[in-house]
Amino acid sequence: MTNKKNTKDLILDAAEKLFAVRGFYGVSIRQITAEADVDPALASYHFGKKNDIFDAVMLRRAEILNRERIQMLDDCIRRAQPNPAPLHEIIDAFTHALLNRSNKGGTGWKSYFAIIAQINNHPELGGVIMTQYFDPLAKKFLDAIHATMPAAEKEDLFWCYHFLSGALTLTFSGTERISNLSDGLCQSSNLDAVHERLVPFITAGFEAFKQQPNKTP
Structure with a gap:
């Protein structure tokens, strides 16, 4: 459970940083997971689509x-x-x-x-x-x-x-x-x-x- 929570926080932190600089439409899920240094599949697993990541942020x-x-x-x-x-x-x-x-x-x-x-x-x-x-x-x-x-x-x-x-x-x-x-x-x-x-x-x-x-x- 701790690892999952840490992974979610990493994804949210990365998304927050990128959305702040590039805006919602200037960021892809792949860019978010690359910034977070996690497997791209984990973003879908924890959140779903990019809109869902943004909502969580x-x-x-x-x-x-x-x-x-x-x-x-x-x-x-x-x-x-x-x-x-x-x-x-x-x-x-x-x-x-x-x-x-x-x-x-x-x-x-x-x-x-x-x-x-x-x-x-x-x-x-x-x-x-x-x-x-x-x-x-x-x-x-x-x-x-x-x-x-x-x-x-x-x-x-x-x-x-x-x-x-x-x-x-x-x-x-x-x-x-x-x-x-x-x-x-x-x-x-x-x-x-x-x-x-x-x-x-x-x-x-x-x-x-x-x-x-x-x-x-």
Whole structure:
């Protein structure tokens, strides 16, 4: 049993690394097994088709992330009772685990977030995969935000979440855009600096829609 588990991990690690660099369509099962240094038949034995390997790559870290984020959300809700949780703590609970894992979790986590950045912008894969793995969690966070901003329009909250998702995608994309734009003053790899600024920035964005706008009769 131990050998089988180790083989599966080798295949998943290799697939994660290659998907992060080449994308889903740029990687074959044979390339994955060559990177993992295992018999090609073992990929089919353990997982099936390439889609199944990709699903397994997505699931193993999504489960960890979602568990950590829900725990942080539940903690800040409990601390605030009987009042709603503060908005900035909800945003922190949503973003902190991602940034912490990317910053301190090793190369595997960086590869995973590179895949997330790719598929979140992919017209074919993005909607399906992000819906499957992250929408239930996103809706739980949006419910918590609505509880602390009950007068806000739900439509506005969904748009704010959309912008938050875009900010995270750009952060994880590794384009070095901000490093070049700032002439090195800001480094895209400095995720501690990102977290320090992202939470107040996103919180202010949501708070701009805290009250329903005046409707013209």
